[in-house]
Amino acid sequence: MTDETATLDGGDVLFTGTEFFVGLSKRTNQRGAEILADTFKDYAVSTVPVAHGLHLKGFCGMAGPGLIAIGSSESAQRALKIMQQMSDHKYDKLTLPDDAAANCIYMNVSGKGHVLLHSTAEEFPESAKVFEKLKDYVLIPVSNKECAKVDGSLTCLSVLFNKQAKV
Numbered sequence: 001m002t003d004e005t006a007t008l009d010g011g012d013v014l015f016t017g018t019e020f021f022v023g024l025s026k027r028t029n030q031r032g033a034e035i036l037a038d039t040f041k042d043y044a045v046s047t048v049p050v051a052h053g054l055h056l057k058g059f060c061g062m063a064g065p066g067l068i069a070i071g072s073s074e075s076a077q078r079a080l081k082i083m084q085q086m087s088d089h090k091y092d093k094l095t096l097p098d099d100a101a102a103n104c105i106y107m108n109v110s111g112k113g114h115v116l117l118h119s120t121a122e123e124f125p126e127s128a129k130v131f132e133k134l135k136d137y138v139l140i141p142v143s144n145k146e147c148a149k150v151d152g153s154l155t156c157l158s159v160l161f162n163k164q165a166k167v
Contacts, residue, residue: 001035008032011055016062016091019044021083023056046086051075059099062106064114064137067092071099094130101127109138117142 001008009027013020013036020040022033024047037045050056052075059076063069068091070080076099084091096102101124105117113136120141121128131139 001032003031003035005029006031006035008036009055011057012050014056014060014062015043016068016089017065018089019046019087021045021056021086022047023050023079024048025050025053025055027055044088046083048079048082048086050079053099057103060102061104063094063104063116063118063131063134064106065108066090067094067106069094069096069102069104071095071102072097073099076102094134096124096127096130098124098127100124101131104131112138114138115140119143 007027007029008022009025012023012025012028014023020036020043022028022036022045024030024033030047033045033047048056050058052073053059056079059071059073060079061069066089068080068083070076070093072095080093098119101119104119107115107117109115114134115138116131116134117140118131119127120143123143128141
């Protein structure tokens with residue numbers, strides 16, 4: 001970004017596959033969201049105020065195609081309501097007792113299907129029970145205990161990219 005007033009934290013950018021939601025937080029401002037919208041002109045970009053927590057993905061994530069994982073706190077539910085109002089798309093929701101557990105990573109893996117990396121039962125036992133209800137998924141619990149000490153989450157530790165399998 002060439003505008004020195006713009007800020008955009010990856011933890012505030014939720015790509016649903018059809019649109020972007022950008023959390024306006026201590027780390028992301030309106031100008032950063034505008035630059036993202038200018039960069040990805042083929043996708044709708046909507047902003048969501050982040051009243052509590054570090055950033056948007058601190059209480060939500062994509063748990064599958066059209067499935068938003070969302071924490072159950074008042075601020076998380078308020079943000080979800082804003083996202084639903086701003087979107088032309090209908091999303092299903094997976095409500096988790098723990099906001100931080102909603103930071104998960106969905107992958108569609110060739111030969112495996114729906115794969116979801118999520119926090120462990122040791123970290124969030126009640127949220128792990130909710131993830132276990134996703135019967136058509138390969139669930140991979142990943143510990144985030146150490147990174148959480150510095151406000152890190154699963155998506156902070158990940159870089160995902162598409163690569164064609166060599167046949």
